[in-house]
Amino acid sequence: MHRTTPHNRILALTTIAFAVLAVSPAAQATGARELSSGEQRTLTQRPLIEAAEVLYATTPGLSGYAGITLTDTAVNLWWKGIPPAATTAALQRAVRHAPVHIRPAAHSEAELDHATTRLRSWLDQQGESTAAIKTPGDGSGLVVSDEPGATTFRSSAEVTGVAGVPVRVLYEEQLKPVSRQDDSPPWSGGARTWNQTASTICTSGFGVRNGAGRQFVLTAEHCGQVGHRIADGRGELIGNTSHGHDDHDIGLVPASQVSDRMYVGGRDSNTTEHVVGWGHVFVGQYLCQSGVTSAEQIGGPVCDLKVLFFWQDREDLVEVEQQQGQPGARGGDSGGSVYSHVSGGVRANGTVTRAAGPRMAFQDFATAACDFGVDIP
Known part of the structure; x- marks a missing residue:
């Protein structure tokens, strides 16, 4: 989806983490209905989501922003370069909910948007208008998904050359x-x-x-x-x-x-x-x-x-x-x-x-x- 001062730069590129209090499932139960294990998982993950929401309210659109992803225990904020000072307050608020890690990204969200435009135009010219272009949210590059047996792409390297960023090609059943x-x-x-x-x-x-x-x-x-x-x-x-x-x-x-x-x-x-x-x-x-x-x-x-x-x-x-x-x-x-x-x-x-x-x-x-x-x- 869709910053610090110079003396804080080292801190911005390492882990920012506060202790997160354990939440009792009984205390979080919604009414009398017992939650399934899958539903409970979404509830257990709530502190991570709250931290991510705090970051998302401030960081997208800023130069270098690449994405926000979640692990089982922490939030990753992906950034190309040094996060600007404008994110410092958001980071401090976010870690009150869950640990936050600042991770280096190869490409910003803006760069991937431009790469998508180039790749989409090329795919349309190749007659592959239904192929999907995706991002894993970490600024590493793009993913192109096409039907099994498609022959448009001779190699991932060819598609990467068109996009100008790393592209991984997946041949899989298309979503209908x-x-x-x-x-x-x-x-x-x-x-x-x-x-x-x-x-x-x-x-x-x-x-x-x-x-x-x-x-x-x-x-x-x-x-x-x-x-x-x-x-x-x-x-x-x-x-x-x-x-x-x-x-x-x-x-x-x-x-x-x-x-x-x-x-x-x-x-x-x-x-x-x-x-x-x-x-x-x-x-x-x-x-x-x-x-x-x-x-x-x-x-x-x-x-x-x-x-x-x-x-x-x-x-x-x-x-x-x-x-x-x-x-x-x-x-x-x-x-x-x-x-x-x-x-x-x-x-x-x-x-x-x-x-x-x-x-x-x-x-x-x-x-x-x-x-x-x-x-x-």
Whole structure:
């Protein structure tokens, strides 16, 4: 995703770490529902996320910034050169939550953005417009993903020469769109939606509100283009899609009333969680998704989804992988809630877009907030 004074430079290039108090799972439990091990992992990781959020509020856009990634125990802030003084206060605030390591990066975020533009143009000329360009978030270079058996790339060195930065080529199954039973107003996230215009089934993401107070259901744009009639799984009308961003695959369905809750149980479960705002996502973060088809097949959300890459091109997606090799998402999960646990509920992180085996891609909530000016009600 998306600084110090001279006498602090040595400190900026080493580890900045304070002790982090252990958090009792019992003290962090959300209501009476017992969290799965995967859900608990997102809660245990919360101090790292809070530290990363502090850094992200200040550092992106500054010269030399390359990314923020997470390990199991610390936050890595990647920088090309010496971080400027403007980051000092952010670092001091961040380490109150979790250890922070300043790591040297080979390339800045700005350099990788320029490299992506060059590489995207070349790929389009080669007839490879569907090949995905990604970044691992550490400034090391780019990753190009193409179908198994593709012959466009004679070697990684050839692609590296085009981009001007190191490029790793992956031949893998490409992520494809993956399009609860009977919700009612106020509409919640994680419920079945029925596009009555196109006869497709998807999942609602989150109830949201814009700056003017209008209420919507946020979901995937491919689940309902502007004007399409969207109902719940039993046919009760939610509304006609009013806003859509095709590249980012997010859309808004106007609703009479939405809630700040989302479904997390099985096929016919009424179990919900309180949605406590939204948050950014970081490479190394663990997330869950609550699409309706997965809920039907496994009895609850898909968790242990670890963030691997940020897509660099116009789709601007986030790619995760289910760590036990289970499907990251299934047909009908599209638009569904991607989230992590916090004290008192869950935090909205995005909506499901594509999947291939254990890998899944979603659009992060920060992009929806930017595109549509929406927030959790």
